[in-house]
Amino acid sequence: MEATQKKKMLTLPQNSIRIIRLVAALLLLALIILRAINVAAESQFGADTWLRLSFSGLIIGGMYALIAIGYTLVYGILFMINFAHGEVMMIGTFGGYFAFEVFNAIQIPGADGSQTSFMNSFPVIAILLAFLIGMVISALSGYFLERIAYRPLRGAPRLVPLISAIGASIFLQNAGQLLFGPQRRQYINPIILERGIGWNLKVAGSTVVLTYTGVFSLVLSAILMIALYLLVQRTKLGRAMRAVAQDKKTAALMGINVDQIISRTFVISGALAGAAGVMWGIHNGLFNYFVGFIPGIKAFTAAVLGGIGNIPGAMVGGMFLGIVESLGPAILGIDFQLKDVIAFTILILVLIFRPSGILGEALSEEKV
Amino acid sequence: MNKQSVQKSAGSGIVFGIIIIFLALIGFTVVISGLIQKVSGRPIGVGQLPKIIYFYIFLGFLGIWNGWRASRQDQHESLTISKVVPRSAIAGLTTGLLVMVYAFLVGDLDARGIDVRNYLSQLSSESIHFFLFNQPFTLGALIHVVFNTIMAVVGGLLAWLKERSQEKVRAARVSVQKWSQDRWLGKLQGNPYVSYVLMGVVLLLLVLLPRTWGAYWNYVMGTVGIYVLLGLGLNIIVGLSGQLVLGYVAFFAIGAYTFALTTAPEPHHLVWNFWIALVVSVLAAALSGILIGLPIMRLRGDYLAIVTLGFGEIIRILLKSDILKDFTMGPRGVRNIAGPTLFGKSFTTDLDFMYVIILAVLLAIFLAKRWQDSSIGRAWLAISQDETVAQATGVNTYKYKLLALSLGAAFAGLGGALFASRNQFTGPEDHALMVSINVLCLVIVGGMGSIPGVVLGAFTLKGLPEILRELESYRLLVFGALLVVMMIIRPEGLWPARRPKLEVMTPQEDEAPPALAETGGTA
Numbered sequence A: 001m002e003a004t005q006k007k008k009m010l011t012l013p014q015n016s017i018r019i020i021r022l023v024a025a026l027l028l029l030a031l032i033i034l035r036a037i038n039v040a041a042e043s044q045f046g047a048d049t050w051l052r053l054s055f056s057g058l059i060i061g062g063m064y065a066l067i068a069i070g071y072t073l074v075y076g077i078l079f080m081i082n083f084a085h086g087e088v089m090m091i092g093t094f095g096g097y098f099a100f101e102v103f104n105a106i107q108i109p110g111a112d113g114s115q116t117s118f119m120n121s122f123p124v125i126a127i128l129l130a131f132l133i134g135m136v137i138s139a140l141s142g143y144f145l146e147r148i149a150y151r152p153l154r155g156a157p158r159l160v161p162l163i164s165a166i167g168a169s170i171f172l173q174n175a176g177q178l179l180f181g182p183q184r185r186q187y188i189n190p191i192i193l194e195r196g197i198g199w200n201l202k203v204a205g206s207t208v209v210l211t212y213t214g215v216f217s218l219v220l221s222a223i224l225m226i227a228l229y230l231l232v233q234r235t236k237l238g239r240a241m242r243a244v245a246q247d248k249k250t251a252a253l254m255g256i257n258v259d260q261i262i263s264r265t266f267v268i269s270g271a272l273a274g275a276a277g278v279m280w281g282i283h284n285g286l287f288n289y290f291v292g293f294i295p296g297i298k299a300f301t302a303a304v305l306g307g308i309g310n311i312p313g314a315m316v317g318g319m320f321l322g323i324v325e326s327l328g329p330a331i332l333g334i335d336f337q338l339k340d341v342i343a344f345t346i347l348i349l350v351l352i353f354r355p356s357g358i359l360g361e362a363l364s365e366e367k368v
Numbered sequence B: 001m002n003k004q005s006v007q008k009s010a011g012s013g014i015v016f017g018i019i020i021i022f023l024a025l026i027g028f029t030v031v032i033s034g035l036i037q038k039v040s041g042r043p044i045g046v047g048q049l050p051k052i053i054y055f056y057i058f059l060g061f062l063g064i065w066n067g068w069r070a071s072r073q074d075q076h077e078s079l080t081i082s083k084v085v086p087r088s089a090i091a092g093l094t095t096g097l098l099v100m101v102y103a104f105l106v107g108d109l110d111a112r113g114i115d116v117r118n119y120l121s122q123l124s125s126e127s128i129h130f131f132l133f134n135q136p137f138t139l140g141a142l143i144h145v146v147f148n149t150i151m152a153v154v155g156g157l158l159a160w161l162k163e164r165s166q167e168k169v170r171a172a173r174v175s176v177q178k179w180s181q182d183r184w185l186g187k188l189q190g191n192p193y194v195s196y197v198l199m200g201v202v203l204l205l206l207v208l209l210p211r212t213w214g215a216y217w218n219y220v221m222g223t224v225g226i227y228v229l230l231g232l233g234l235n236i237i238v239g240l241s242g243q244l245v246l247g248y249v250a251f252f253a254i255g256a257y258t259f260a261l262t263t264a265p266e267p268h269h270l271v272w273n274f275w276i277a278l279v280v281s282v283l284a285a286a287l288s289g290i291l292i293g294l295p296i297m298r299l300r301g302d303y304l305a306i307v308t309l310g311f312g313e314i315i316r317i318l319l320k321s322d323i324l325k326d327f328t329m330g331p332r333g334v335r336n337i338a339g340p341t342l343f344g345k346s347f348t349t350d351l352d353f354m355y356v357i358i359l360a361v362l363l364a365i366f367l368a369k370r371w372q373d374s375s376i377g378r379a380w381l382a383i384s385q386d387e388t389v390a391q392a393t394g395v396n397t398y399k400y401k402l403l404a405l406s407l408g409a410a411f412a413g414l415g416g417a418l419f420a421s422r423n424q425f426t427g428p429e430d431h432a433l434m435v436s437i438n439v440l441c442l443v444i445v446g447g448m449g450s451i452p453g454v455v456l457g458a459f460t461l462k463g464l465p466e467i468l469r470e471l472e473s474y475r476l477l478v479f480g481a482l483l484v485v486m487m488i489i490r491p492e493g494l495w496p497a498r499r500p501k502l503e504v505m506t507p508q509e510d511e512a513p514p515a516l517a518e519t520g521g522t523a
Helices: A002-042 A047-078 A085-105 A123-153 A159-180 A212-234 A236-246 A248-253 A258-284 A293-306 A311-332 A336-353 B003-025 B028-039 B052-071 B081-111 B125-131 B137-164 B166-190 B193-213 B215-240 B249-263 B274-296 B301-320 B350-373 B375-385 B387-392 B397-423 B433-446 B451-467 B469-489 B514-519
Strands: A107-109 A115-117 A198-203 A206-211
Touching: A002 A311, A002 A336, A047 A085, A047 A198, A047 A206, A047 A212, A047 A236, A047 A258, A047 A293, A047 A311, A085 A115, A085 A123, A085 A159, A085 A258, A085 A293, A123 A159, A123 A258, A123 B469, A159 B301, A159 B433, A159 B469, A198 A212, A206 A212, A212 A236, A212 A258, A212 A311, A236 A248, A236 A258, A248 A258, A293 A311, A293 A336, A293 B301, A311 A336, A336 B274, A336 B301, B003 B028, B003 B052, B003 B081, B028 B052, B028 B125, B028 B469, B052 B081, B052 B125, B052 B137, B081 B125, B081 B137, B137 B166, B193 B215, B193 B350, B215 B350, B215 B375, B215 B397, B215 B433, B215 B451, B249 B274, B249 B301, B249 B397, B249 B433, B274 B301, B274 B397, B301 B433, B350 B375, B350 B397, B350 B451, B375 B387, B375 B397, B387 B397, B433 B451, B433 B469, B451 B469
Parallel strands: none
Antiparallel strands: A107 A115, A198 A206
């Protein structure tokens, strides 16, 4: 009798914690929905605002998704947060910026004898080259980051590479500031991709501009995501990456060069981050050395949201986060200053209530 | 001289070449030369470039290092002159050629009158001339090649000399050690009164030094003291209980704001006594530690790190935002915060503050030491080593982790309150993520879990940059590099904890051993 009672007392807290969590989650959800209904009833915003917000959410979500894939790939293989990933994106932004500056400076005589810049005579080539340069520079920095800051720590406890990653992040950010100065710079876009110009849609009596840069970014990020998915699922390299992610020791025994695969993973994630960086520059225009920090943290949030280690999860998480972040303040009727708070709150809530994310399989506690 | 050896030497040369170019691009070459000039006792005026000779000294140091590194390729071989000279020469030549290419490029741009500062903000015309030894750029570039090669060969020869004399040096060292052990160290170590005498000397210094220093030093050392407090707190969380928390600044902010809002005339007209407000802020921070910890203490490792980082950012953004403006004054921050008073007499000079901070630090060290040595400390140690095992052996991990977080938060609250009181101001930007990172850095650099390590770390990371004012803008850069290097060569810190095998030092089992990975074929 006494023994069973004791046992009951021991098991009770575990269950009660779970129940309390569930109740808290439901309460929170109900509160949010209630608030949303209230705000919707006030109908503060017209359909045009909603469309504009969803569009900008999708664009930013595409960039988050590209960066989040980098986090997820690395986490899947090394179980470490590549804290410096946002800085890799920053390097890509600078790469694209300098590429456009050079293309703008090169003058080519036109047919009628007038001088036009290379960028505006061959805009498609210029854009492709700028993306290529941004991606290659980012991929290289990802490669060297792994070689210098992470590879010597292979096999160390997990706190050690994380701290090294934080160090690398601080280093790269400050190197960027010292090299290029703290001032904000502006991307020069080719005329066909001018910022702020696009298709004008008439919605609810006002115009909503679907910017060319936005549509371009969205399409390009979709293409890159599909390409990455195919790479991981269909190629030999992808198979090796998945094998290493599952079990490094066995993969090594099967004749896979684990170090090389890890290097290539960093190259791929760096290239994606670089593409996101150039997109950021083309779409938003202004940037400085600090550009990678906030997107980096947000993209990590997105990766966790989708289930870390899970590539489709990172894509879904990125899109979801982008949309929630841009619609959230309007839905909840709060200040737009607080959109970062929404992102971080989502991160915390997801980690508390469902650490495996939207699409993630249940990770063992050890991995969490 | 086989191919592999040549490759290794050239590789070393390339690394050093890139380092020199990078340092030149960020303007560090000028700053470090100026620093060398200052250290050697010759002041330089404001806006004046240092003398070229000091740049030579700096370059020479790098060159010697380069040659030294390149010539010692294998630990098991014995060095001979015929091995050392070509290796170091190749390394130096590679470095020199790389630097020469760079020097040609910038020198040419500069000679054509193009201002590259639009793109590379540190490359003023003067600094380019300085990098080229104030010579025409072709000559300057050539000097780089020759000088690097010569210095590298010197470095190689030094490595050779060192190896030749190694036996003698070792014998000498052993005899010196033996002598000092016999004569006085051995006697001192056995004597129980030595530690009391040392403590007395330290206390005397702590009382006397602030009186003789002057206001500036008291200000600098006050900052160091506050960071020692923060470091001790984070040391409890990260070093002792092994939970990586990146949002430590949240508790610092809560302490500072609680203190500010209860003592400042605006916005709440609560002008409380300094000591009451101090206690309340410490309690508020500790309570917030428990509240934040309750839902998240289940998480481990990286996830905990990122969640706490999120908390820190949320608190900063909320403090800055307009919705709390009536309550916390928004981005303007809170002004006119009270200073310490005793028996109705207020004392707010830097000297008085220094004593308050010293008292707080001594108290914190005492408490941290007691906790560390108690059963709580052992529970933390067990958790930091292996949480699952700790739980299995009957440690209530949840409770002890929560306790660590709230105690650490209390220290941060104390630090925050003192910081706000000393500056008589606190605003949202005092509580940026960088504070968390700085504190984490000092804990790690000092040695996780080690109280003297924290003090040493605070002096190195907060005190040194104040002394070396020139390095101010490079501080964070050096921090970052230091963290990486530290993790690679000395993860246990400058003054590691005595306790055996804290988490950092034990490799985990589930990784593939490097030897296995290297022998595997291609994918």
